Amino acid sequence: MNMLVIEGGTVITMDGARRVERADVLVEDGQIAAVGSMTMPIGTPTLQAHGCLVLPGLIQAHTHVCQTLCRGAADDLHLLEWLRERVWPYEASLDERAMRACARLAAAELLLGGTTTILDMGTVHETDTLFDTLGRTGLRATAGKAMMDAGDGVPARMREETRRSLDESDALSARWDGTFAGRMHYAYAPRFVLSCTDGLLREVGARVRGSARVHTHASEQQAEIALVRKERGADNIAYFAALGIGGPRATLAHCVHATPEERRLLAREGTNVTHCPSSNLKLGSGIAPIPEMLAEGIHVALGADGAPCNNNLDAFVELRLAALLHKPRVGPAGMTALQALELATLGGARALGLEAELGSIEPGKRADLIVIDPGAPHVAPSPDPVSTVVYAAQSRDVRHVLVDGRLLVRDGQLTELSGLERGEVVATARAEAARLRAKS
Numbered sequence: 001m002n003m004l005v006i007e008g009g010t011v012i013t014m015d016g017a018r019r020v021e022r023a024d025v026l027v028e029d030g031q032i033a034a035v036g037s038m039t040m041p042i043g044t045p046t047l048q049a050h051g052c053l054v055l056p057g058l059i060q061a062h063t064h065v066c067q068t069l070c071r072g073a074a075d076d077l078h079l080l081e082w083l084r085e086r087v088w089p090y091e092a093s094l095d096e097r098a099m100r101a102c103a104r105l106a107a108a109e110l111l112l113g114g115t116t117t118i119l120d121m122g123t124v125h126e127t128d129t130l131f132d133t134l135g136r137t138g139l140r141a142t143a144g145k146a147m148m149d150a151g152d153g154v155p156a157r158m159r160e161e162t163r164r165s166l167d168e169s170d171a172l173s174a175r176w177d178g179t180f181a182g183r184m185h186y187a188y189a190p191r192f193v194l195s196c197t198d199g200l201l202r203e204v205g206a207r208v209r210g211s212a213r214v215h216t217h218a219s220e221q222q223a224e225i226a227l228v229r230k231e232r233g234a235d236n237i238a239y240f241a242a243l244g245i246g247g248p249r250a251t252l253a254h255c256v257h258a259t260p261e262e263r264r265l266l267a268r269e270g271t272n273v274t275h276c277p278s279s280n281l282k283l284g285s286g287i288a289p290i291p292e293m294l295a296e297g298i299h300v301a302l303g304a305d306g307a308p309c310n311n312n313l314d315a316f317v318e319l320r321l322a323a324l325l326h327k328p329r330v331g332p333a334g335m336t337a338l339q340a341l342e343l344a345t346l347g348g349a350r351a352l353g354l355e356a357e358l359g360s361i362e363p364g365k366r367a368d369l370i371v372i373d374p375g376a377p378h379v380a381p382s383p384d385p386v387s388t389v390v391y392a393a394q395s396r397d398v399r400h401v402l403v404d405g406r407l408l409v410r411d412g413q414l415t416e417l418s419g420l421e422r423g424e425v426v427a428t429a430r431a432e433a434a435r436l437r438a439k440s
């Protein structure tokens with residue numbers, strides 16, 4: 001049996017009682033076996049966490065790993081301009097080598113920053129490379145090929161026949177769902193209403209009514225909503241729901257401008273919403289009414305979105321922003337540090353349908369754990385662990401990261417198990433980004 005004890009840390013369990021306690025965490029064969037004070041046989045592998053915080057691996061329920069090489073190349077633009085002039089042409093230029101460099105760069109940033117699981121939207125092509133590369137890094141991911149069979153300004157290489165998009169998505173799902181010891185899962189990813197025909201969305205909806213998962217964007221900006229209304233005669237979320245794209249197996253990024261009626265629908269159907277505060281600010285989209293949504297019983301998760309609209313994939317930045325952003329409107333207690341942390345742990349697990357396996361430190365769950373060292377001047381003193389994580393800690397304070405009990409980051413460095421070497425990953429990403437720019 002493969003055993004490891006994380007010894008002596010302060011454990012933010014995120015269990016039902018939200019217990020925070022000094023405890024050891026016993027990991028057996030990738031699973032959390034026990035949490036508490038324990039005496040282990042001499043020679044049991046141990047990870048010292050004295051003076052540190054131990055918490056569930058952070059989950060980002062909306063990312064675009066494939067956009068990472070486009071970091072810094074699409075700033076200060078409106079959404080539709082941003083997509084048509086920068087992001088779609090960039091995605092159209094991606095080939096296998098560039099996709100691999102994207103995924104390795106993103107995985108390195110995510111793991112070093114304490115993110116252990118993502119819900120990712122790929123691009124139209126190179127999805128096999130995305131799955132294969134992410135899987136090898138040890139990260140946990142639910143991903144899917146972006147589906148685009150309509151829309152203005154879509155590059156020819158990205159616009160697909162409806163049947164072909166569905167067939168390829170079905171084949172990818174069959175090929176990758178459950179691979180890498182169950183770390184990889186598939187979610188259908190129609191990009192957003194404006195890039196998908198009614199027929200394609202209906203077919204995806206039929207699969208979601210079966211057992212498939214779906215991950216898409218909705219109601220991010222007013223211009224997008226006006227176009228959807230004009231084209232389809234309905235608002236995004238209501239339109240999706242009518243086609244079967246809703247409920248607990250659906251995750252909608254943004255929902256910044258959901259109508260009151262749509263919010264009732266989200267709550268009633270148990271649809272997941274991913275809050276992306278940095279992205280919503282940078283693209284000038286607005287501020288999603290997250291405290292109100294939580295009060296209405298809507299399931300909310302957290303995500304960085306892609307590198308060209310953030311420009312980091314840093315869960316700590318999103319946590320802090322999620323806790324701060326709403327206070328001017330709802331008051332300082334209207335969104336607490338604990339609520340923000342819930343979005344990035346339990347909320348994320350639910351948005352991926354993995355709430356039985358992830359999101360808290362409890363026996364029986366997968367050993368996706370991070371250890372934070374609160375020793376730096378910008379963190380000390382740290383009397384309240386949840387406050388420390390949300391308001392003071394930064395990604396550079398992450399000391400150890402485990403996914404499925406495998407130590408992927410040790411003492412702030414990527415380990416051999418991740419297959420990632422920091423210098424090589426960054427150098428290759430720079431070279432590939434330059435090659436893509438020269439190509440287009």
Ligand SMILES: [Zn+2]
Pocket residue numbers: 062063064217253305306
């Ligand atoms: Zn997005």
